[in-house]
Amino acid sequence: MLVVPALAGLALLLLPMAGLAWRAPWGRLPGLLTADHVLTALRLSLTTATLATVLALIMGIPVAWMLARDNVRGRGVLRGLVTVPLVLPPVVGGIALLVAFGRRGVVGGWLEQTFGINVPFTTVAVIMAQTFVAMPFLIIAVEGALRGADSRYDQIAASLGASPWTTFRRVTLPSVAPSVVAGAILCWARALGEFGATITFAGSLPGTTRTLPLEAYAAIGAGDTDTALVLSVIMVAVCVTVLVALRDRWVRAL
Amino acid sequence: MTGLAASVVVERGSFILDAELRVQPGEVVALLGPNGAGKSTLLAALAGLHRPVRGLVKLGDTVLDEPASGVHVPLRDRQVGLVVQDYLLFPRMSAVENVAFGLRARGVARAMARERAREWLGRMDVAEHERRPRQLSGGQAQRVALARALIVEPALLLLDEPLAALDAGTRPRVRAELRRHLAAYGGCTLVVTHDPLEAMVLGERIVVLENGRVAQAGTPAEVARHPRTDYVARLVGLNLLRGNATGKAARIADGLTVTLAHEVHGPVHVTFPPAAVTLSPRRPDGSARNAWSGTVEDLEVHGDLVRVSVGGPVPLLADVTPLAVAELGLAPGTPVWASVKATEVSAYPR
Structure with a gap:
């Protein structure tokens, strides 16, 4: 009795991807891939996703460290809030970013008046949107690992005269390195695929904010199915590569 | 320093x-x-x-x-x-x-x-x-x-x-x-x-x-x-009793005394090794011997010897040979007399 719905489920998950592979214009692939606008989008995607991951590492690891500590008040609520972007529709994330950092936003208005900086519809906005959506993956992976780390190592390090910072840098962080790597890869893959928050907060400006997913959407809109298919194939390939590289590791880290 | x-x-x-x-x-x-x-x-x-x-x-x-x-x-x-x-x-x-x-x-x-x-x-x-x-x-x-x-x-x-x-x-x-x-x-x-x-x-x-x-x-x-x-006594393999000494005897419970080889006075610890304990079916003779009746509670092989736990008014451990276990027919529940020579008993103030 379970086989029929299972097969239906598998078909729903796998058929679209098989369809992509089937319909992809493999013969025209080299030409389409090297088209200027595709290369530009690819370059922009790789740059912004990588910078978003770096940002997530710089800010996310300390957040994870804070959440893993028992003596931080309101930790449960904070953890809940931090993980909201995981399930929030990305469009809502984009609207929220616009409200905060938009020209008339709370922070955005101040930025514009004080420094003349305008965030929305720039490459910076792309990176911010990606970080917003992808950082929770890293935070959750690292927090889980930190929580599982043996705190007695910290005591040994302290008895040897190490400051909390030295202990974190030389003992704690190396011990959770596999989870940091897994979290970062997952974060990067999520950033690379970011669409909703980006198009809302950063728009779709060729060369500045039009990343791969946005380029694929634009191509479909313009009736250029072949380009859309090629871009889709690239992104599927990236996702599969990431998941194979991590295999069951990221599931355990989460 | x-x-x-x-x-x-x-x-x-x-x-x-x-x-x-x-x-x-x-x-x-x-x-x-x-x-x-x-x-x-x-x-x-x-x-x-x-x-x-x-x-x-x-x-x-x-x-x-x-x-x-x-x-x-x-x-x-x-x-x-x-x-x-x-x-x-x-x-x-x-x-x-x-x-x-x-x-x-x-x-x-x-x-x-x-x-x-x-x-x-x-x-x-x-x-x-x-x-x-x-x-x-x-x-x-x-x-x-x-x-x-x-x-x-x-x-x-x-x-x-x-x-x-x-x-x-x-x-x-x-x-x-x-x-x-x-x-x-x-x-x-x-x-x-x-x-x-x-x-x-x-x-x-x-x-x-x-x-x-x-x-x-x-x-x-x-x-x-x-x-x-009791914990330390067990660790070092000694029987430990507590009593009050008046000269060459120490009262360890109501009506029970231990004969000592030396004179001591006041509250004392009384110890003797399990190997110094003799088990017999009847009350043994001899004035310098301490003898108490009890019941075998447990037997455990301990190297070449068998360590017998004897329960009763004076709980103690006795190390005896497997031959003695067979001859006396020792098993949990067997009534026995346990005796120790006064010269084997050590007493020191508590």
């Missing part, structure tokens, strides 16, 4: 530790006790991980803990070295990096720290400098952990069951080496163990902790000869 002088009351839920402890510089004290006696709690308190609610902990001239005045020095500033049961070598560092860690944390340059670490590993007879902890044997890991703790010259070294993680085959050798290394260290050393042999070999003095209190303290010979609690 005053060494460690600690008098602490620590509360952990419903468990209360109330213990006093002194360790001279250069002295090795073994803290012995059954599971749950509070050994680890005391160790954690000395390390600064549990704050005492009352008392005073002084190391040299420095006050480490004084709840009355709010003084509490954190672990990092205590000059206390830790060696724990599973050693906890930093898994992603080599042996040398582990040992050099304390010096690096104190700002010693990398090359210099590694040089000093190599010297220490040499002193500890560890040649595998670049190996990761998981590639080291238990004995090597223990020596690396010891070198890591000692390189920063702590005033107090705390070892928590340092031999428990080793297999029985290597334990005697590592124990002897550990004794040698501890003898070379000039600071105060406290070794926590539940193994009486370990306490006797490593400790110049033994402190017995039971139910959160110091039950007995003394040199290994004193503790072994004159146990003051």
Whole structure:
């Protein structure tokens, strides 16, 4: 009795991807891939996703460290809030970013008046949107690992005269390195695929904010199915590569 | 030099530790006790991980803990070295990096720290400098952990069951080496163990902790000869009774007395080895003999002998030959008379 719905489920998950592979214009692939606008989008995607991951590492690891500590008040609520972007529709994330950092936003208005900086519809906005959506993956992976780390190592390090910072840098962080790597890869893959928050907060400006997913959407809109298919194939390939590289590791880290 | 002088009351839920402890510089004290006696709690308190609610902990001239005045020095500033049961070598560092860690944390340059670490590993007879902890044997890991703790010259070294993680085959050798290394260290050393042999070999003095209190303290010979609690008596293989002596006899219960070989007065501990006990089916004759009736409760093979637990008004252990067990037909429930010569009985003031 379970086989029929299972097969239906598998078909729903796998058929679209098989369809992509089937319909992809493999013969025209080299030409389409090297088209200027595709290369530009690819370059922009790789740059912004990588910078978003770096940002997530710089800010996310300390957040994870804070959440893993028992003596931080309101930790449960904070953890809940931090993980909201995981399930929030990305469009809502984009609207929220616009409200905060938009020209008339709370922070955005101040930025514009004080420094003349305008965030929305720039490459910076792309990176911010990606970080917003992808950082929770890293935070959750690292927090889980930190929580599982043996705190007695910290005591040994302290008895040897190490400051909390030295202990974190030389003992704690190396011990959770596999989870940091897994979290970062997952974060990067999520950033690379970011669409909703980006198009809302950063728009779709060729060369500045039009990343791969946005380029694929634009191509479909313009009736250029072949380009859309090629871009889709690239992104599927990236996702599969990431998941194979991590295999069951990221599931355990989460 | 005053060494460690600690008098602490620590509360952990419903468990209360109330213990006093002194360790001279250069002295090795073994803290012995059954599971749950509070050994680890005391160790954690000395390390600064549990704050005492009352008392005073002084190391040299420095006050480490004084709840009355709010003084509490954190672990990092205590000059206390830790060696724990599973050693906890930093898994992603080599042996040398582990040992050099304390010096690096104190700002010693990398090359210099590694040089000093190599010297220490040499002193500890560890040649595998670049190996990761998981590639080291238990004995090597223990020596690396010891070198890591000692390189920063702590005033107090705390070892928590340092031999428990080793297999029985290597334990005697590592124990002897550990004794040698501890003898070379000039600071105060406290070794926590539940193994009486370990306490006797490593400790110049033994402190017995039971139910959160110091039950007995003394040199290994004193503790072994004159146990003051049932736990210690069992550990060193002696029967222990308590009574009141008036000359050459001690009253141990209503209507029961023990004949002694020497004169003693007042409250006493009375001990005799299980091998000195003779079991017989009828009351034995002889004036210098102590004899009590009882019932066999349990039999256990102990080397070449059988250790018989005898219950009754005077519960005791008797070591007899398997032949005697067969001849007397001993089994749980068998009534027997247990007798001990007065000359085998030792009595000392409580």
